Amino acid sequence: MRGSLRNPVWFAIGILQPVLYLALFGPLLAPVTRSPGFPPGDGWQVLVPGLLVQLVLFSSIGVGYQLMAEYRSGVLERMRVTPTSRAALLLGRVLRDIVVLVAQAGVLIVIAIPFGLRASTSGVLLGLALLAMTSGALSAAAQAMTLLLKDENQLTAVTNTLTAPLLLLSGVLLPMSLAPGWLHALSRLNPLAHTVDAMRALFLGHFADPAVPTGVVVVVLATMLAIGWGTRTFQRLNA
Amino acid sequence: MIKARGLARRFASRQGVVDAVRGVDLDVAPGELVGFLGPNGAGKTTTLRMLATLLRPTEGEAVVAGHNLRTDPVGVRRRIGYVAQTGGTDAGHTVEEELVTQGRLYRMTKADCRSMAADLSARLDLDGIVGRQVHTLSGGQRRRLDIAMGLIHSPRLVFLDEPTAALDPQSRANLWEHIRCLRAEHGLTVFLTTHYLDEADALCDRVLVIDEGRIVAQGSPEELKRSVSGDTVTMTVLDRARVPEASRIAERTCGGIQLRVQDTTVVFRVGRSDAALPVLLGALHDAGVQLAAVAVQRPTLDDVFLTLTGHSLRDEEN
Numbered sequence A: 001m002r003g004s005l006r007n008p009v010w011f012a013i014g015i016l017q018p019v020l021y022l023a024l025f026g027p028l029l030a031p032v033t034r035s036p037g038f039p040p041g042d043g044w045q046v047l048v049p050g051l052l053v054q055l056v057l058f059s060s061i062g063v064g065y066q067l068m069a070e071y072r073s074g075v076l077e078r079m080r081v082t083p084t085s086r087a088a089l090l091l092g093r094v095l096r097d098i099v100v101l102v103a104q105a106g107v108l109i110v111i112a113i114p115f116g117l118r119a120s121t122s123g124v125l126l127g128l129a130l131l132a133m134t135s136g137a138l139s140a141a142a143q144a145m146t147l148l149l150k151d152e153n154q155l156t157a158v159t160n161t162l163t164a165p166l167l168l169l170s171g172v173l174l175p176m177s178l179a180p181g182w183l184h185a186l187s188r189l190n191p192l193a194h195t196v197d198a199m200r201a202l203f204l205g206h207f208a209d210p211a212v213p214t215g216v217v218v219v220v221l222a223t224m225l226a227i228g229w230g231t232r233t234f235q236r237l238n239a
Numbered sequence B: 001m002i003k004a005r006g007l008a009r010r011f012a013s014r015q016g017v018v019d020a021v022r023g024v025d026l027d028v029a030p031g032e033l034v035g036f037l038g039p040n041g042a043g044k045t046t047t048l049r050m051l052a053t054l055l056r057p058t059e060g061e062a063v064v065a066g067h068n069l070r071t072d073p074v075g076v077r078r079r080i081g082y083v084a085q086t087g088g089t090d091a092g093h094t095v096e097e098e099l100v101t102q103g104r105l106y107r108m109t110k111a112d113c114r115s116m117a118a119d120l121s122a123r124l125d126l127d128g129i130v131g132r133q134v135h136t137l138s139g140g141q142r143r144r145l146d147i148a149m150g151l152i153h154s155p156r157l158v159f160l161d162e163p164t165a166a167l168d169p170q171s172r173a174n175l176w177e178h179i180r181c182l183r184a185e186h187g188l189t190v191f192l193t194t195h196y197l198d199e200a201d202a203l204c205d206r207v208l209v210i211d212e213g214r215i216v217a218q219g220s221p222e223e224l225k226r227s228v229s230g231d232t233v234t235m236t237v238l239d240r241a242r243v244p245e246a247s248r249i250a251e252r253t254c255g256g257i258q259l260r261v262q263d264t265t266v267v268f269r270v271g272r273s274d275a276a277l278p279v280l281l282g283a284l285h286d287a288g289v290q291l292a293a294v295a296v297q298r299p300t301l302d303d304v305f306l307t308l309t310g311h312s313l314r315d316e317e318n
Helices: A002-006 A008-024 A026-032 A043-073 A075-080 A086-115 A121-149 A152-168 A181-187 A191-204 A211-238 B044-051 B073-079 B095-105 B110-123 B139-151 B169-186 B197-203 B221-228 B240-254 B273-287 B301-309 B313-317
Strands: B002-013 B016-028 B033-037 B059-064 B080-083 B157-161 B189-194 B206-211 B214-219 B231-237 B257-262 B265-270 B291-297
Touching (some): A008 A026, A043 A086, A191 A211, B033 B169, B033 B197, B044 B157, B110 B139, B206 B221, B206 B301, B273 B291
Parallel strands (some): B157 B189
Antiparallel strands (some): B002 B059, B206 B214
């Protein structure tokens, strides 16, 4: 956490990419909003929740490399030799990632307002809570994967293989409601797709939309699974 | 403080099975400074990592600082300090931040962490640099910080893995002095590994010699050197014609172990040169054999290692 505060550059770089999407991709959405199958809301209300989920996904890639560096430098081992519980070693890092991500997301939402984003305040706050959990789940999963692979090259290979389908099947940039039936069905297997749908409904203030409870249930389950997996990986590190 | 029986560790990988440690028994008493001496790959670090709960033994039992390694690893962790070979500090943090964070991991209060950090910084000559980031420290300073990190919670037992590897001679001597002081002032039990003979010799009360995953000898550096090799006596005879007589006298008075003659020089080993030399010199004088020179070389731990294992410690370094 202290490292994150000391390096505000990374914080800014993390936001730079979604801001570029706002500026350079956002305008392309306006004509698409008139297409049949486009969900309710204007382009910004669809794009910004998507960009936030994309930010979570891309941030989680960095988590793995950061942990890998701690593994290589002996920092992790020095912590493992203390009585600190293995779950705490995982959750401390998860919470750090959540704090950084929520701060970045907040800044991105504020930047999106002059572009034309109009959203329900309570919806945005609930959306951020959902986003924080998603970030925690991905952080825990990234840590577990890193400690299983213990190799930067393998980590890159696995990350690249996983990120592409997760991103393409999430409807981050263009909603999945535009997709043909088989693609839409495939996207339902992706937890991130449910997060995006729930976030879009929340931004519109449609709290009764079935996408909201579905998204919450999916994210809560994914977070529990990921934290369980991460804790077990930390515990088994000395086997 | 440590009691281990039959500790063994096997690593299985795609390349095959490696028995890194093959049944180690060891006992370390409170307040002892014990060194684990062996070449790279002998199983020193693996044993240390097992004793420090970082690696689960495949076989064997150990009680470390009063707690069973298998059934109560958390109890062990609370009471030991462990300083890894590579250290474990985060380059971007300051010395004080690292010390306080480490203390927090032992659930010490922030105030306790700060006072311990100040105390240890003073004792380990870090007090001028507590505000500096770790990556700006010299090798010796960083090593002293590593040791301070391992002592933040006042453990009774500390493991040091190759504490002076890659340090210059001055920093090494300085670190030895600090380790001796910590032991003397706080009754700390120190268990360290080293592949430097001079380090084991200069620092340790007792040395355990490990090779290929087994302890092959143990004792004080003096005992080890005395029991295994004895001193080497080299004498140069003035008159070439008297060399055979000189070797006969050496054989008669000193036993003539590993005696060899090279030109006018006679070399042999003897258990206690301080007692044997006066007898030898008297006999040579009585026989009228004159020496040009006589030299005695005390055995080194390398001689011990060579005698015990059939290969030199330095083989590994080449």
